[in-house]
Amino acid sequence: MIRSILIGLVAGMRSMAPVAVASTAVARGELEESGPMALLGHPAVSTGLSALAVAEAMGDKLPFAPDRIVIPGIAARIVTGALAGAALAPREQRKVAAVLAAGAAVAASYWTFRLRVRAMRRYGQARTGVVEDALVLAASQYLVSGAKGDRR
Incomplete structure (x- = not known):
């Protein structure tokens, strides 16, 4: 469950990257899914989420990019x-994991926004964005690579 909360924190920084990475893991068979969560592994979904993650990372560097909050x-x-939080949790804990990850994402959004604003004053938008992307x-x-063993 801790990985679910942590991936929620990461989603507070970039909304698309954590779910795109989880989706890619499902598509590659690294995370086994069934039922509604199996949709994450569909090639079109995985590709689409990855494209959105790249677009978000690129757009974040633009001067007119909206604030994450x-x-x-x-x-x-x-x-x-x-x-993403539900995808990393054991099947019987997914609802709780989703709620906790969503709450962590909201909290991290505000916290990392304040940090980013401070960093941008010193290093600029593009540099801080690249560091945040990394x-x-x-x-x-x-988090996703270690989740397979945790879900048993």
Whole structure:
């Protein structure tokens, strides 16, 4: 369950990357899924989520990019954090994991927004965004790769 909460925290930084990484793991058979969660592994879903994650990472560097704490940004983080959190949890704990991951995503959105604003004053938008992208991708990969053993 801790991985679900942590992936929710990561979703607070970038909404699409954690769920895209989880979806790719399901598509590759690294995370076994059945029922509604198996949809994450469909090639079209996995490819689409990955494309959205790339677009989000690129768009984040633009000067007119909206803040992550606007209502649509928070809503996206709730949904994708919940999906990624549920995907990493054992089947019988998925509902609780989704709620906890969604809550973690909201909290992390505000916390990381404040950190990012401070960092941007010193290093600029593009540099801080690239560092944040690297952290998000590394954390997502780490959490998803270790989830297979936790779900038994």
